[in-house]
Amino acid sequence: MIIRSLFLRGLLFVALWWILAEGRHDGWLLGGIAVAAATWASLKLLPPARQSIRLAGLLAFLRFFLWNSLRGGMQVAGMALRGREALQPAIIELQVSLPPGSARILLVNALGLMPGSLGVDLDGANLRLHVLDACQPIVAETRALEVLITDLFEVTS
Amino acid sequence: MIEWLSMALLLAGAFFFFAGTVGLLRFPDVYSRLHALAKADNLGLGCALFGLALQAESLAAALKLLLIWPLVMAASASIGFAIAHRAHRLGIAPWRK
Amino acid sequence: MTTLMQAVALFLLANLVLALVVAARGPTPADRMLMALLIGTTGTGILVLLAQTMHLPALVDVALVLALLAAIGGIAFARRAWQDVEGEHD
Numbered sequence: 071m072i073i074r075s076l077f078l079r080g081l082l083f084v085a086l087w088w089i090l091a092e093g094r095h096d097g098w099l100l101g102g103i104a105v106a107a108a109t110w111a112s113l114k115l116l117p118p119a120r121q122s123i124r125l126a127g128l129l130a131f132l133r134f135f136l137w138n139s140l141r142g143g144m145q146v147a148g149m150a151l152r153g154r155e156a157l158q159p160a161i162i163e164l165q166v167s168l169p170p171g172s173a174r175i176l177l178v179n180a181l182g183l184m185p186g187s188l189g190v191d192l193d194g195a196n197l198r199l200h201v202l203d204a205c206q207p208i209v210a211e212t213r214a215l216e217v218l219i220t221d222l223f224e225v226t227s
Numbered sequence: 228m229i230e231w232l233s234m235a236l237l238l239a240g241a242f243f244f245f246a247g248t249v250g251l252l253r254f255p256d257v258y259s260r261l262h263a264l265a266k267a268d269n270l271g272l273g274c275a276l277f278g279l280a281l282q283a284e285s286l287a288a289a290l291k292l293l294l295i296w297p298l299v300m301a302a303s304a305s306i307g308f309a310i311a312h313r314a315h316r317l318g319i320a321p322w323r324k
Numbered sequence: 325m326t327t328l329m330q331a332v333a334l335f336l337l338a339n340l341v342l343a344l345v346v347a348a349r350g351p352t353p354a355d356r357m358l359m360a361l362l363i364g365t366t367g368t369g370i371l372v373l374l375a376q377t378m379h380l381p382a383l384v385d386v387a388l389v390l391a392l393l394a395a396i397g398g399i400a401f402a403r404r405a406w407q408d409v410e411g412e413h414d
Contacts, residue, residue, distance in 0.1 A: 089294055090388075092381070093287030139300070143270025147243055150250030150263050159259060159321050182265050182307035183300065188258060189308045190315040200258040200311060200321055234328060241332045244366060248339045251362075252346055257354040264358055268365035275332070275369050279376055282325075291384060295368060295391055302364050302395030310361075314354045 075118035076109065083108045127222040134218050135180060138211070142185035149202060160204035161190070166197050166216065173219050177212075180219075184211060229281050236278030243271030256322035257314050265307040269300055326377050333373035340366045364394025 086108075087101040149156040168174050178189035181199065186206045191198035201208050250263025276292050283289035340362060347358050368387045375383035 086294075089287050089290045090385075091287070092291060093285055139266065140270060142266040143243055146250060146263050146266045147246030147270075150246045150253060150267065153253045154255050154259075154322075157254070157259060157322075157324070159256075159323060161321060179301075179304040179308050182261075182304045182311075183269060185266075186262070188262055188265075188311050190258070190311040192312075198315070200262075202259060202262050230325065234325065237328060237332050240369065241335050244336055244339050244369065247365075248343045251343050251358065257350075257352055257358075260355065260358060261361075264361045264365075268361065272365045272369050276372060279372055282376070288381070288384075291388075292372060295372065295384075295387055298388070298391045299364055299368055299394070302391060303361055305395060306361050306364070310354050310357055314352065317352075319352055319354065 072113075072118055076113065079112050080105060080109045083112075122224055123222060124224045127218070127224070131218045131222045134215065135183070138185060139183040142183055145185050146202065156203075158203045158205060160201050162199050162201055162204075162208060164197050164199070164209060164212065166192075166195050168216055168219060170194075173223055176222075177216060177219055180215060181212065184215065187212065233278045233281040236274045236281070240271045240273075240275030240278060243267045243274060245271075247271060257319060258311055258321050261307050261311055265303045269303050272296065272299055329373050329377045333370050333377065336366050336370050336373070340370070360394055360397050364391055367394075 083105040084101075087105055091097050091101060166174060166177060168177055174192060174195075178192045178197065181187045181189045186202040187208050188200045189197065190200050197212075199208065199212070244267070247264050247267035250267060251260050254260045254263055273296050276296050280289040280292040283292060343362050343366075344359065347355050347362070350356050350358070368391050371383050371387035371390065375381055375387070
């Protein structure tokens with residue numbers, strides 16, 4: 071378990087260093103130290119939990135997230151050009167079914183980039199959203215995102 | 228071909244940044260301004276970064292440019308929620324028609 | 325191409341200045357904090373464009389650092405600064 075996270079995180083930081091150094095090889099000593107330090111810090115700050123991330127779930131989540139943040143950006147750009155006449159703001163409340171912790175935090179943060187929604191409060195399972203246009207199917211889209219986040223985290227023991 | 232695509236992406240990026248600023252000017256309250264800035268500016272930056280990455284000299288340099296995007300996205304998403312949350316806790320009421 | 329990039333960079337700078345003026349007038353402290361978002365996105369955009377037009381690849385690193393600082397600054401504000409200015413509301 072710990073070996074696996076050590077290996078995966080180390081690999082991630084090596085890739086990150088390679089990108090940051092723009093593929094040059096002359097800084098490998100510094101890079102090695104940075105990778106070791108980053109891996110140590112990450113294990114210290116975020117110990118491998120019983121939750122881990124599934125690759126298939128991650129790809130599905132990213133696809134949904136990128137597509138919808140594109141939609142969200144275009145939609146809000148259109149609204150901005152039409153002015154406040156285009157707005158129909160409202161606060162909506164709903165119950166989240168995700169477990170507490172990283173899943174909920176990911177949801178409420180990710181919603182800020184989804185079309186027309188912005189998280190304003192998360193109190194237990196009670197989620198409050200500010201929406202730009204009350205006519206949009208925000209609840210359905212939030213549910214879809216919830217399902218994807220559930221699939222993203224895999225509980226292993 | 229790549230030149231044209233890159234140019235189009237840069238122009239699209241400029242447009243979305245512009246839309247974000249217009250939203251900041253025209254939207255009535257802090258919540259709707261947050262929507263405009265977080266969503267439109269992020270998309271603008273994404274377009275600009277892709278446009279530049281297409282012209283990068285090496286794969287690593289292109290990836291480095293693209294690495295900036297998820298960082299800024301994560302930053303915008305969390306700052307957006309943090310500001311909205313504070314505003315809500317302070318009792319700033321959202322604008323209604 | 326370089327001309328286009330310079331034009332876009334200048335345009336983004338104009339956007340940033342305009343937004344700064346508007347948000348500085350903002351009625352609530354939250355409006356002023358929108359700057360954290362703006363500088364994170366627009367500032368990064370300007371820097372990467374300049375990195376390309378001025379042939380200074382190091383500016384890309386500056387852009388990365390700016391993006392990180394924007395995130396930290398925004399969270400710090402939201403959690404502490406505003407509370408102190410406005411008094412305890414939580």
